[in-house]
Amino acid sequence: MDIDQKIELMGRFAQFDLCGNCTPRTPESHRRRGAFGRWIYPAVLPDGNTVRLLKLLLTNQCRNDCRYCVNRCSRDVVRSGFEPAELAEVFSTLWTNGLVQGFFLSSGIQKNPDHTMERMIRTVEIVRKTYGFRGYVHLKVLPGASFEAIEGAMRVATRVSVNLEAPGPDRLAQIAPGKDFDSDLVQRMHWVKTLLERGDTGCLDHTTQFVVGAAEESDGEILNLADRLYRRVKLKRAYYSAFQPLEEEVRHGRRPTPPLREHRLYQADYLLRRYGFSFDELTFDARGNLPVAMDPKRLWAMKHPETFPVEINTATRQELLRVPGIGPRSATRIVTRRGKDRFHTVEELEGTGALVRWATPYVLINGKRVGELKEPGQQMLDLGQ
Numbered sequence: 001m002d003i004d005q006k007i008e009l010m011g012r013f014a015q016f017d018l019c020g021n022c023t024p025r026t027p028e029s030h031r032r033r034g035a036f037g038r039w040i041y042p043a044v045l046p047d048g049n050t051v052r053l054l055k056l057l058l059t060n061q062c063r064n065d066c067r068y069c070v071n072r073c074s075r076d077v078v079r080s081g082f083e084p085a086e087l088a089e090v091f092s093t094l095w096t097n098g099l100v101q102g103f104f105l106s107s108g109i110q111k112n113p114d115h116t117m118e119r120m121i122r123t124v125e126i127v128r129k130t131y132g133f134r135g136y137v138h139l140k141v142l143p144g145a146s147f148e149a150i151e152g153a154m155r156v157a158t159r160v161s162v163n164l165e166a167p168g169p170d171r172l173a174q175i176a177p178g179k180d181f182d183s184d185l186v187q188r189m190h191w192v193k194t195l196l197e198r199g200d201t202g203c204l205d206h207t208t209q210f211v212v213g214a215a216e217e218s219d220g221e222i223l224n225l226a227d228r229l230y231r232r233v234k235l236k237r238a239y240y241s242a243f244q245p246l247e248e249e250v251r252h253g254r255r256p257t258p259p260l261r262e263h264r265l266y267q268a269d270y271l272l273r274r275y276g277f278s279f280d281e282l283t284f285d286a287r288g289n290l291p292v293a294m295d296p297k298r299l300w301a302m303k304h305p306e307t308f309p310v311e312i313n314t315a316t317r318q319e320l321l322r323v324p325g326i327g328p329r330s331a332t333r334i335v336t337r338r339g340k341d342r343f344h345t346v347e348e349l350e351g352t353g354a355l356v357r358w359a360t361p362y363v364l365i366n367g368k369r370v371g372e373l374k375e376p377g378q379q380m381l382d383l384g385q
Helices: 003-014 084-096 113-130 147-156 169-175 181-198 219-232 247-251 259-274 296-303 328-338 346-350 356-362 376-382
Strands: 040-044 050-057 102-106 136-140 159-161 205-212 237-242 363-365
Touching (some): 050 084, 050 136, 102 113, 113 147, 147 159, 147 181, 169 181, 181 205, 205 219, 219 259, 356 363
Parallel strands (some): 050 102, 159 205
Antiparallel strands (some): 040 050
16 A cells, blocks of 8 residues: 555544544534645644644554444454654655644554554654654554553653543443443543643643544533543543444444534533533533533523623623623633723624624623513524424
């Protein structure tokens, strides 16, 4: 198999590991390939900047048989992979030609986790030492990798990730019988936290991923765990990937997870990570899932009319973040502008980037109401429910 065929194959199988720029307003944005092709994707760095990442697998050979995974060992697919020096040269060529600015490297497990991790680390070492790349590298920590292998990965990577895929041992056992949730995955997250706190590896943070709907779990289970991970292991962020069954799963009646469910999870996750909400403030239906009819922040505001309206000219930044249509950036701009001049009009509020059609029913501008706060039932009617 020549190098172009390998890039195509390893890129195609790598697309299910999420690392891209997921935003709460675009449900499927992370699935869009970059304009440059060749499996180049946009991703947000730890400092908030966006870069183009080359996203490939080292190999799609894997000993595990996870039912959600295109690389599962029981599938009859073409298998191949790169040698470390070969893949490092691929990245260097794209980087020196200005096509990529960073590298996301994952892999199937060939032989055992440490053997494969060693080859992944060697690939990045060549990229760093031979080709002089000092930019962003995201390395996947493989289930069951040793402390020493994780430490080695964190010495060459900017970010690492341990993908949990499911929100607990029983759920994971349904979709990945070869993995132990606590010892193979959660323990590795604690090791990453320990190494980050030690502060001598150069790695900045870590992430995880959930395959939504693969194990018939609820949104509440996923978000409850994500919330605990943010607090206990200092997780930077969780990614949510709507389950897309393989052809053989479809034949047995498995259905894909609707993109809107994934979208709502990202919105709720933003509330936990960036808006100061607690897990207990989220609203779930009888099955423990987020209602799809309305985004979770607007739903919270609808259920807490006693909190509103807030005065744009005096509300704290935290109070502003509770207003539908006002996010972290627009809240900061509102507070900054107030230091120079008061707000008098809706147009001035719109100039901060706030989504005024959502915000105005919940605010006062200079003591005056500028929108109508509808009854909960009417809001649901407006959504066609």
